[in-house]
Amino acid sequence: MPYPDKFTGFQVNGPETWTEFHKNEFQPKPFGDYDVDVKIEACGVCGSDVHTISGGWGEQHFPLAVGHEIVGTAIRVGPKVTLIKEGERVGVGAQSWSCLDCRQCKNDNETYCRQQLDTYGAKWPDTGIISQGGYSSHVRTHEHWVFPIPSALPTAHAAPMLCAGLTAYSPLVRNGCGPGKKVGIVGLGGIGHFGLLFAKALGATVYVISRTHAKEADARAMGADGFIATSDENWNEPHVMTFDLIINTANSFEGWDINKYLSLLDVHAKWVSVGLPEGEDGIKVRNQTFLGNGCFFGSSHLGSRREALEMLQLAADKGIKPWVEEVQIGEESLKKTLLRLEGNDVRYRFCLTGYEEVFGK
């Protein structure tokens, strides 16, 4: 079978019509020596997809096919590729390039490279071509951002790990999550449920922190050791200065008393936010905000290739089962699925499948 010259994807034309998907052909960037072409079989649906096409994160390049939780088959590998074999089942996440030469790149911090490019919506510097995501027939990616998928992992379970999973996994392992540690996960959504599953798999005692008790049964079913609802009176008091790490996956600080949340942390312990709110959402802090326990407040961006491989192996070894709802890819189902995601009507991740039916074998 000849390699395809052009790929096909479900693109959106702009934020005014962000629920209307059009099946278009598009030109990928020129095939490079280190590139891998992946024939896509599944793609998770990430909150980023909605933020991007609905305009919540500001101006974007259209038409655009989003999707950055991709699993498929490597059908073509460049002449210098050593990490991936043709025919292998592989994944691609939210990042697709960095310089691989700077201090950050050489130190497993390629997500913090100043030249990093996203899997969709980024302009390739040499050609001006806009990168297109996994709501498509194929994706062309440098081998460094293509990850072999362990055979024990179902495709629809592996796909959402490549953004949501890695976003939760990286700050956990970088900040000491493990046996004997008490870890909090704020917000039980797509990323939060991976935070809970991975923190448990890493051996920590894990509490989910949510606005109400609505998701408590689900959290317990996923293995949570405890559940804290911030609508309860004095909810923080029994846990003051007892958490070693808190990963915040919530999408907004609206209505928060941040002092109560931070009071949960042990001395010098860390709060790591991984959600990326829209617009001007933020929170005012004073030096005094962090003074009671000398805690630290920060963010984390995805994770490295090394961490992606470790995470997939951990998921395979421990039999981690994310809660995934499979959806047939197509114009109508994309519209319905993204509107449901925007309304938080998902427990806990959508994954698009049935690619052969719309893009062929």
Place this chain on the structure above:
Amino acid sequence: MPYPDKFTGFQVNGPETWTEFHKNEFQPKPFGDYDVDVKIEACGVCGSDVHTISGGWGEQHFPLAVGHEIVGTAIRVGPKVTLIKEGERVGVGAQSWSCLDCRQCKNDNETYCRQQLDTYGAKWPDTGIISQGGYSSHVRTHEHWVFPIPSALPTAHAAPMLCAGLTAYSPLVRNGCGPGKKVGIVGLGGIGHFGLLFAKALGATVYVISRTHAKEADARAMGADGFIATSDENWNEPHVMTFDLIINTANSFEGWDINKYLSLLDVHAKWVSVGLPEGEDGIKVRNQTFLGNGCFFGSSHLGSRREALEMLQLAADKGIKPWVEEVQIGEESLKKTLLRLEGNDVRYRFCLTGYEEVFGK
């Protein structure tokens, strides 16, 4: 000589008349088994003193003698005291009590004990007596917060180390300051100049970050390896992602582009604020604020007894010389000195001396 029943201090009656000092007798808390009475010989003048008596930090208990950078002679020790000998030259800083029993206290984190009490302005739980600071003849303090002063340190140099010095030293040693590290000190005031001196003594490469070049010559004279003025165009660009640690001693975020400051930090490196602004001063942050380098933003409160002893020994061993202007204690000089401090007219710390002249031998 009999022990004094009452102590004498220069007290302020309230924020409306905060520059008027009255020499009053006051009743210290009852002498406890672990207490040490210190006859004061010198006391540094801290920005906290102004914030407290001028009402900038909110309501206080008056009349009040402030001052928490105290050096003097231990003239009486309780029957259970083992850490301090009568006749020894000792110091007392900004904290004077904690439970010594909780997890924080048992882990060199007594400054984060939920029951900690300040050297001045705190209500002793048993008696309701308000603690009085070092603008006084004596101070009565639990031995854990009384520190022997190494003989090589002049009294007027040791005193300002007990708040300003320790406030800078603790976050440096807790966050890896040492050879091979690039450390930034934001603001060259009382605390900032100690930050520079200690970071250099610990072996780091140290940059001072200031609004203008006005203090560059002083910073270089104190040993700074570099100086960054935030009024220069693109001031951050040559240093993006190169700092391992930044200690922020500035008293306000007014007019700051916080993104430029944080851009200086290496991946996951820490920003630690130690100043405590008045009123509602603060800064709005978003998760995106910390995303470019995954940096962490926090505060630090003083330091532990162990760190105070280490800091004093380091200062003695390395011959560290803070820039101190000595001032005779007294009603008029206090008024003049605190007004100068409020106007930032000090390079870089005032220390009150001449106690015998006003309180007797």
